[in-house]
Amino acid sequence: MMQQYRAYLVGENGVFQSAEAFEAQSDASALKFAQRFTRRGDVDVWQLGRRVGLLKRSPAVSPEDAGPGNRPPHSSASFRSM
Numbered sequence: 001m002m003q004q005y006r007a008y009l010v011g012e013n014g015v016f017q018s019a020e021a022f023e024a025q026s027d028a029s030a031l032k033f034a035q036r037f038t039r040r041g042d043v044d045v046w047q048l049g050r051r052v053g054l055l056k057r058s059p060a061v062s063p064e065d066a067g068p069g070n071r072p073p074h075s076s077a078s079f080r081s082m
Helices: 027-039
Strands: 003-010 016-024 042-047 050-055
Touching (some): 016 027, 027 050
């Protein structure tokens, strides 16, 4: 059964800046889905009133390191401002 989750982009000051609502079958799949947003900052993942986890910002990939076959995947999802 699919469950409702939210991924919150956490700003430098620790305040939520934006959010993305999505559905996932498990906490593990929700965290995997939310991982795509860590290029923008830390991401706090919640399922209703329960915190699932905090994903830390992933290191930026330089154009030299991301050769044609090594580019990070692009997400079609985007955060909505709060």
